[in-house]
Amino acid sequence: MTARLRLTLGYGCFLVGSGAVTMAIIYLGMRYIPDYPLTAANPRATGTVSSRGEILEALVKASSAALAVLAVIGLGGGWLLAGWVLRPLQHINRAAVRAADGSLDHRIRLTGRKDEFTDLADTFDTMLDRLQRSFEEQRRFAANASHELRTPLAITRTMLQVALADPDGPDDRLLTRLYETNQRGIEIIDALLQLSSLDKASLATAPVDLAAVAAQALEAGGAEAAQRGIAVSADLRPVTVQANEALLRRAIGNLLENAVRHNLPTGGSLTITTGSDPSDEGRALLTVTNTGPHIPADAVETYLEPFLRGRGRTADPDPTRRGHGLGLALVSRITTAHHGALRLTPATRGGLTVQVSLPAGPRDRAPGHTS
Structure with missing residues (x-):
């Protein structure tokens, strides 16, 4: 039984029930008519006057016909x-069916007065927007991760082939390069594991x-x-937060590292405050806050996606400035x-x-760190 049929039966039963109650009240009221022969008010009238029984019988017939109507x-x-x-x-259902078939670009955009259905449609459209962005990010992540992990493996394979073809054996430069490439792959995988663990484990x-942790990260960088x-x-003004100190230090360290490596070649500056x-x-x-090259406003949000750097997906040619594109993603x-x-x-x-x-914890009166 569909919702439309249930509503139809509900409307019909309510209308018939209301009519039946009305007819019953009229019927009960008619029973108070005296049960003796009635005469016409005009003595000259020749027509007969119906008795109470005849009136009630006619009322029952009329009521039955009225209830049928x-x-x-x-x-x-x-x-x-x-x-x-x-x-x-129906519009919402069609959009849901299309979304279930994999089409996330359709939106309901229900018009009309603001009510529960428009609220539901707007919520569904918002959900589709978030799902579409999430799936697009996942597709880019899969493509970029495959590229990032394939690159060091391909370099390693090439260097191993060169080493095998060298009759005198590999030289120190080749071994050093091989070690750096292997270390780069390990760092990428470690960062991916950290990203994965943050989605599942409770902290x-x-x-x-926060000021003390920032001072430690600043000292390290x-x-x-x-x-x-x-x-x-x-x-660095003292303020206490409820956090995991190791992860918080890693996040601040990543921010400082990005601020240093993506700064101006000369005359750059960096400011950190808490x-x-x-x-x-x-x-x-x-x-x-750091100085650096101009950044388009519409591109800044992509920096939070894994493997996307300031130069897009291309690594910086300077190895001292090169990163994995996971720093800001891990910070995010x-x-x-931490509910921040x-x-x-x-x-x-x-x-x-x-x-x-970040949500603040109990107040900390320790002295701040300023430099």
Whole structure:
């Protein structure tokens, strides 16, 4: 039994039931008519006057006919009314069928007055948007991951073939290159494993001073910044967050590494700050800002996808600036796992500002770190 048929029967039964109740009330009221012979009010009238029994009998017949008409009207009108009410569901069902067949580009875009059906259609369209973006990201991820993992394996195979063809055996440069290529593949796989584990495992968290963790990450990455001549400034105000310290340090380290490697060749700068989020007192805010080349606003969100770098999917020709394209993707996953928010904002003159907002924990009165 379809929903339309159930609604039709419901409308018809309600209409017939209402009519039956009305007729019953009239019938009960007519029973109070006196049960003695009635005479006409005009003595000259020649017609006969119906008795109470005849009136009640006629009322029952008329009521039966009226209920039959109401039943027909209720079922017919209920069928049309149910079809009109359920018409939006037909659009939603067609979109769901197309989505089940693999077509995610169709949208309902239900028009009309705002009601439960338009809310459902808008929610379904939003779900399709997210699914389409997710599937497209997964397809790009599979293609990029295959390319990234294939490259070091192909290089390794070539170098092994050269080594096997050399009668004097491999030289030290070949072995060093082979080791670096193998290490690159291991780093890629380790990063992928971390991305996968963040989607499944629950984090063991504890109160952590965000400023202290940022200071440790800055100390670890300060040597590379100094080597490249990048001026580093920090304003690390104490704020406690509930987080996994190792993952938080890895996220901040990745942000600093990106800020250093994607900076200006000369005269670059980097700024890192921590403290309470000005827009929300219950959250902590980490901000990393660096100078660098101009970044299109419509391309900045793609940086969060695995294997997509500032140069697209192409690795930097400078091996000291080369990355795997997993740094910001890992930062995004770590932030999400901590119920935080990550925002990337390109600067007008070039460079990037990354803000990580995390839920704040108990207040920490430890002194801040400023340099």
